Amino acid sequence: MSDILGVTAQKVMQDIQQLLADGQFGEEGRLPPERRLAERFGVARNTVRQALIKMEKEGLLLRQVGRGTFVKQVSAKEAAQPWTLKDASPTEIMEVRLIMEPHAAALAATRANSHELSRLKLALDKSLKAEDIQEFESWDAEIHLGIFEATKNAVLLHYCKEINAIRKQPAWFELKKRSLSPERRHLYNRQHRSLVGAILARNPDEAYRLAREHALEVKVNLVGE
Structure with a gap:
């Protein structure tokens, strides 16, 4: 089970x-x-x-x-054992992502330097060309990491790395694999392309809107409303 x-x-x-x-x-x-x-x-x-x-x-x-x-x-x-993010449920994780990721995207649109923008474009290109779900999921995580790195905020970056560590767990990967149909993967590709485009265009309001739209779509597909 x-x-x-x-x-x-x-x-x-x-x-x-x-x-x-x-x-x-x-x-x-x-x-x-x-x-x-x-x-x-x-x-x-x-x-x-x-x-x-x-x-x-x-x-x-x-x-x-x-x-x-x-x-x-x-x-x-x-x-006395401390609670960690790895103890959170998928629903809790997605609720937090829905709060954090739009703000991170808006910050990235105003703070990213040319090197960080190049890394984002590379991660996007690799994700679009991914041949299987595991490769797609890996570059998907790199896109989100690139956005959080561009915020120049150490707390946000630590949060993103914790989320990416959870995404590498077998149970989480299986949940994502079950929800990731070819149609949804094409949708995520379009959403990623639009989101990275808004960050490249230095449009924080559009980056916020697109990041929230994407996070909400992933949340619904993974855990429901």
């Missing part, structure tokens, strides 16, 4: 986590049966099961045969 949850299962997982945080499962920490959780959230039992399996893999729950599913008690060391 893939580690990437569907949108509904991801929402169920978030709802269960909120119930855990609110202490809704008593001192024993025992969760209701899958059937009752499915009824509570108005979803299929299989959707609940996917969310519980994911939470168990992440060390949040302990499933005991014949006894049920329990909140896992964590050690002080485990509790």
Whole structure:
């Protein structure tokens, strides 16, 4: 089973986590049966099961045969582990991209130097000529990296590198591959061409609009509305 949850299962997982945080499962920490959780959230039992399996893999729950599913008690060391961007869901990642990437594109349109613009054009050309999804995805990431480098903002650049690291994970690649039909790839190519063109033309307003349009299209195709 893939580690990437569907949108509904991801929402169920978030709802269960909120119930855990609110202490809704008593001192024993025992969760209701899958059937009752499915009824509570108005979803299929299989959707609940996917969310519980994911939470168990992440060390949040302990499933005991014949006894049920329990909140896992964590050690002080485990509790101190910092949250990282790699812990985010695809929906969360795409929501942040939708916020960050238009602003980065607008900044790049006003700050990019000639070397950075040349790199952007090269990455765009390579992505348009990519022979398979893996090569396309690699140059797609380079286009976005080039835009963030051109912002001259170290925080934005660090964010982009973190996103690109997530995109290299097998589960994320499989999600992208399933959503990337030939028609969508042609659409992304057109959007990339227009976006890079706006940056080359030093048009921050158009770069913002096109980057947001592209990020929204990718979000809908990957995780839904």
